Amino acid sequence: TRTSRPQRILKAVQTKATVGDPQSVITAIDHFCRHREWAMNVGDEKGSILDSVVNEVSPVTVLELGTYCGYSTVRIARLLPPGACVITLEFNPDYAAIARQVIKWSGLEDKVQLVEGASGDWIPWMKEHFGVQAFDLVFLDHWKERYLPDTKLLEECGLIQKGTVLLADNVICPGTPDYLEYVRNSPHYNSQYYRSHLEYTKVEDGLEKSVFLGY
Numbered sequence: 001t002r003t004s005r006p007q008r009i010l011k012a013v014q015t016k017a018t019v020g021d022p023q024s025v026i027t028a029i030d031h032f033c034r035h036r037e038w039a040m041n042v043g044d045e046k047g048s049i050l051d052s053v054v055n056e057v058s059p060v061t062v063l064e065l066g067t068y069c070g071y072s073t074v075r076i077a078r079l080l081p082p083g084a085c086v087i088t089l090e091f092n093p094d095y096a097a098i099a100r101q102v103i104k105w106s107g108l109e110d111k112v113q114l115v116e117g118a119s120g121d122w123i124p125w126m127k128e129h130f131g132v133q134a135f136d137l138v139f140l141d142h143w144k145e146r147y148l149p150d151t152k153l154l155e156e157c158g159l160i161q162k163g164t165v166l167l168a169d170n171v172i173c174p175g176t177p178d179y180l181e182y183v184r185n186s187p188h189y190n191s192q193y194y195r196s197h198l199e200y201t202k203v204e205d206g207l208e209k210s211v212f213l214g215y
């Protein structure tokens with residue numbers, strides 16, 4: 001049977017990128033998705049905004065919701081200092097398997113903990129299982145209708161504390177209206193929109209950065 005798009009993305013990495021060179025992995029995926037087949041990676045334009053937020057926060061523990069092929073996992077992990085790590089949740093086993101190989105090719109496996117499972121099942125176990133006190137940065141890029149319920153779950157589990165930064169992809173396209181309304185109207189968040197474009201296109205999209213102010 002035909003290969004899947006994530007399998008073709010992995011092949012592009014393995015033929016075009018250099019083992020142990022995260023930037024070449026990012027460049028290979030962006031080139032493939034811009035010139036061969038579009039795919040829903042955060043991409044280079046929004047990826048630069050993601051990079052600037054990671055550098056600004058200099059997080060020790062990062063949570064990523066929705067690994068997909070591991071593109072944004074590599075973008076985040078390549079900027080983390082020794083001792084810092086990104087826990088990334090992916091519930092589709094085929095995507096998780098591809099992402100593991102992309103992360104391995106980039107040489108960043110020591111900074112990444114890829115957990116195969118659903119956010120709703122794993123978030124309540126984060127403290128106990130991973131010894132996480134609170135996340136410094138959360139990157140939301142999974143099913144758009146899950147952004148709000150998972151944010152509320154993270155709050156309930158005490159995984160969002162004063163200073164935690166939430167960075168959400170696709171707040172315009174496909175859009176996350178209930179999440180946007182929540183973080184923009186809540187007195188507990190200071191929210192900021194970074195206008196950009198849908199990956200590899202001229203369509204408007206953007207990232208929303210929301211800093212938790214405490215209770």
Ligand SMILES: CCCNc1ncnc2c1ncn2[C@@H]1O[C@H](/C=C/CNC(=O)c2cc(-c3ccc(F)cc3)cc(O)c2O)[C@H](C)[C@H]1O
Pocket residue numbers: 040041042065066067068089090091092095117118119120141142143144146169170173174198199
């Ligand atoms: C209950 C499960 C929830 N918990 C979960 N727990 C763990 N993993 C989860 C959970 N829910 C989902 N996932 C995983 O995350 C990934 C899902 C990612 C979803 N992303 C989009 O849908 C999107 C669409 C467009 C787009 C824009 C314009 C278009 F025309 C077409 C497409 C652009 C974009 O940048 C986009 O990120 C992955 C495929 C999926 O297995």
Ligand SMILES: [Mg+2]
Pocket residue numbers: 040041042141169170
């Ligand atoms: Mg996205």
